Amino acid sequence: MRTLIFFVLVFILASCSRNDKLSDAYGNFEAVTVSVSAETSGKILSLNLEEGQELQAGQIIGLVDTTDLLLKKLQLQSQKKAVATRMAGVESQIAVQQQQKTNLIVEKERLTRLLKDKAATPKQLDDVNGAIDLVDRQVASIKTQNAGIIDEQEVIERQVAQVNETLKKSHIVNPVSGTVLVKYAEAGEITTPGKTLYKIANLSELELKVYVSGVQLPGVKIGQKAEVLIDNDKQTNRKLEGTVSWISQKAEFTPKIIQTKEERVNLVYAVKVRVPNDGSLKIAMPGEVNFK
Numbered sequence: 001m002r003t004l005i006f007f008v009l010v011f012i013l014a015s016c017s018r019n020d021k022l023s024d025a026y027g028n029f030e031a032v033t034v035s036v037s038a039e040t041s042g043k044i045l046s047l048n049l050e051e052g053q054e055l056q057a058g059q060i061i062g063l064v065d066t067t068d069l070l071l072k073k074l075q076l077q078s079q080k081k082a083v084a085t086r087m088a089g090v091e092s093q094i095a096v097q098q099q100q101k102t103n104l105i106v107e108k109e110r111l112t113r114l115l116k117d118k119a120a121t122p123k124q125l126d127d128v129n130g131a132i133d134l135v136d137r138q139v140a141s142i143k144t145q146n147a148g149i150i151d152e153q154e155v156i157e158r159q160v161a162q163v164n165e166t167l168k169k170s171h172i173v174n175p176v177s178g179t180v181l182v183k184y185a186e187a188g189e190i191t192t193p194g195k196t197l198y199k200i201a202n203l204s205e206l207e208l209k210v211y212v213s214g215v216q217l218p219g220v221k222i223g224q225k226a227e228v229l230i231d232n233d234k235q236t237n238r239k240l241e242g243t244v245s246w247i248s249q250k251a252e253f254t255p256k257i258i259q260t261k262e263e264r265v266n267l268v269y270a271v272k273v274r275v276p277n278d279g280s281l282k283i284a285m286p287g288e289v290n291f292k
Helices: 002-020 067-116 122-170
Strands: 025-030 033-037 042-047 060-064 171-173 178-183 196-201 205-213 225-231 237-247 267-276 286-291
Touching: 025 267, 042 196, 067 122, 122 171, 205 237, 205 286, 225 267, 237 286
Parallel strands: none
Antiparallel strands: 025 205, 025 286, 033 196, 042 060, 060 171, 178 196, 205 267, 225 237, 225 286, 237 267
């Protein structure tokens, strides 16, 4: 009799165990997070955000001190103005030489006509031609000086563009729409390029990362609809619909968070199921999935 009762109990426990294991896979919800860093060095003048705040992509939420950059830009603008003045002087010299050449050409044409009438000498014509050649060499020399000034002006313009770009980067611009998860800095602190200021994620959709066995894998496809279960209370689950968005191409050992040691040594494949979030889903929340 005792033996019979023992086998009945074993059967009931086994049945309960089978009934409890309703889902194909288990895991936790994740979100794609973005760590927003400073792009310039300096004192943070403003950082207008709080944890839990919703931000839009392209929204300016802070500013790093730009005083040194503005002073440098003013200095470069003064240098650019001085170079422009020198360039104007060179161009004026070239204009004078060109006018002189024009006058010599007129004189050359007059002497050519007089030479035909034997009213001028060949030497007079040679002297005018020599003067024209001299003017051409002087213009070439002045243009060489002007080329150096142009190069100097281009260098200054590139420096101004660089300062403008740094000034632009001094504005802290939020890159993606989402919710601020963690804030790492405050106004008044000194920051450096690459230092993380805050972390943000789009919580309108979360991904449930689960692990499936090699036996289950052929029945899972990208784009496939799946039933997602989350805890409603201690006794019941809430059903949501998700879509398989990613399947790992490589097998790995089951993570240590999975039930027993025997299960953890099995090779499995990671799968992500994208689930629209109505506000009830949270990062790291556990979930279950049944592949349709």
